[in-house]
Amino acid sequence: MEEKFLKVTQEGHFFDKHESVLIAVSGGNDSMNLAHILYKYQAFLGIRIGIAHVNHQQRSESIAEEVFVKNWAEKRGLPFHVSYFEGKFSEEAARKMRYEFFATIMRDYQYTALVTAHHAGDQAETIFMRLIRGSRFMHMSGIKSVQPFATGELIRPLLSFKKEELLEVEHMEDRSNSSPIYLRNRVRNDYIPMLEKENPQFTHTLLNLGREAEILYQAVIELTRPIDITDVTVFQAQSQAVRYILLQQYVEQFPELQLTRNQFEQLLTILETKANYHHHLKGDYYLVKDYQHFAITKIQPKTDRQAEQYVIESEGVFQYGSFIFSLNKPLEQATQILYLQANKPVILRGRRAGDRILLNSLHKKIRRYFIDEKVPKKVRDEAVLIEQDGKIYGIANMAISDLSKSLKNDIIKATLYIKMKE
Structure with a gap:
């Protein structure tokens, strides 16, 4: 496993431009594998590492997990950063809090990369969950190995590894991983195993779907790069299929927007048929369209338009x-x-x-x-x-x-x- 890991990181050039790397560690087997191997080979990879842990304060084991990760880091002389979730818990709220915490630590302590322990099983589960939720095809590509994040990059070097390939290292067992309350657990423990009875290669099929979706979408981006998407005349001159893809590309520039399929279809119809238009999309986002151009923008304060005569x-x-x-x-x-x-x-x-x-x-x-x-x-x-x-x-x-x-x-x-x- 270690030999494959080094080969994957070198071929992917994951750490070529990074010296200070922050590892997200929960204390479970996946993240402890990542921490173990990056600690062991940090000199070989030319990096210094730090450990970040989030205590969600939802289980009695949370304190023990925090202590375990803290002791592991301090025993090896590694910086340890911890934060605590507060407020009403949900998977989405917890995820948002974690990544905001990681971004803050990266900025305050000059880390240029955040590394997480997502593996091939997580990738397949993510793609399947997006199918369940009705995500658009472009999102079927799943989790990316490297993407921009905060003051640097978010790197997931274990995405090509199956869970059974990971090492047996000291870790904490998270009993909530078996709870059917969470969708990911139901996907991991119930839905995918059931479908693998029909097709033993189902997980592999999901991963192939993700790779093909990513390749197809990247090809579309390259082929449509010369097109000025926000020029109304140019946009409307394209075929319906091309307009659909162009608008998907444009909407991706606003990750917080998260349009549903129906909202996206409505937006496309407006751009295809309406002239001047000012349309509230979602949250703080608006579509502003005239006869020449369109744009998605957050609501802006009024400029010098006079409220009074x-x-x-x-x-x-x-x-x-x-x-x-x-x-x-x-x-x-x-x-x-x-x-x-x-x-x-x-x-x-x-x-x-x-x-x-x-x-x-x-x-x-x-x-x-x-x-x-x-x-x-x-x-x-x-x-x-x-x-x-x-x-x-x-x-x-x-x-x-x-x-x-x-x-x-x-x-x-x-x-x-x-x-x-x-």
Whole structure:
């Protein structure tokens, strides 16, 4: 086993760029195998190791396991880091807490790699669990041997090892591994053994599925790399199958998003059929789409879009939103000029439901004007309307109402000059 381990780590170049390595150790047989072999060959591999342990405080044996791992580390002069789970326990909450703890230790103590003891059995179980949960095909690749994590990498050097290949080393037995409360235990102890009666190679078949899924997905990434996924025109020009894969690739950039299959299908439909769109996806994530581009983004604080209106009651230069306004004083490089009634207040404000503007002798809803003119959603949200006497005289740098045009030749009128802020 040790000879195979060294061969796998060297061929995989797992530790070539790492000197300080943190090992996640629970005290069970798998993690103690990993700790044992990395301690024994750390000089050969050119690394220094530290031990990280999480006490989940859910079983009476938890204290004994912590003491066991701590004594093992201290006996060998290895740094020992421990943390304790608090709050309502669940598998997901515990997993999140563990990896947050590992990331903190890596950052605070300058470790560049976290190493965990996942083996081939864990890999097969993970793939099967993802099948049960209805994960998308791209996730059938299972656990990766090396992936970015925290301030460095997460490495799983035992993924090619079956559990029966591991050494007999001193360890603690975790009785919760036989509890049917947890899905992974049911998969490991019930579901897979039952299916292996039908196909003795079932575990091997799962591993092959994972490898083929990973190879296929990597090939797709390489073939579609030149495509600008977020360019709406380019995206919609692809076949339905290619759009599906492109969107999967894009969504993978947001690991916290975790869309269900139905949510993903809804997102795809929006991108295929909708024009300007602002859609809440999940949590803090939104889809923002206009006629040119789309993006998934966390909700952003409002910029300079004004929540309150601004009233101009005298001549001068004023700023509102993204624009500079000047009443009755010519503005250098003005991009729009509106004619208004003299001696009456001018209101600058954002758009409201039901707003209308008189264009070409027709009263048109501003919402419909934006749609017809294909105005991007961000521009719509930041649009500034110029109102006087309850009527819309213009939209800054976009539209001029017939009301303004009719005043152009009047002797008694006010003139509003507009330009974008630099």
